[in-house]
Amino acid sequence: MNIKTNFGAQYPEWLADDLRKLEDAFAEMIDGIAADHHAVEACRDCVHEMRGMGGMFGYDLITSIGDQM
Secondary structure: OOHHHHHHHHHHHHHHHHHHHHHHHHHHHHHOOOOHHHHHHHHHHHHHHHHHHHHHOOOHHHHHHHHHO
16 A cells, blocks of 8 residues: 555645644644643644655655744
């Protein structure tokens, strides 16, 4: 089974979900809704997930942006 072929087409949908999660976590961080460490960790987890999956499916720009974050 070739993961890139079988799941790569779904990656943009997963990325959209991850971006929404990142946006929500970032908003919590700015608004002070969540404890600081929780919101920062949620942002880090989202970026880590996007970065890894981007590399796996050949979305090098996503990986590069994730590295910068």
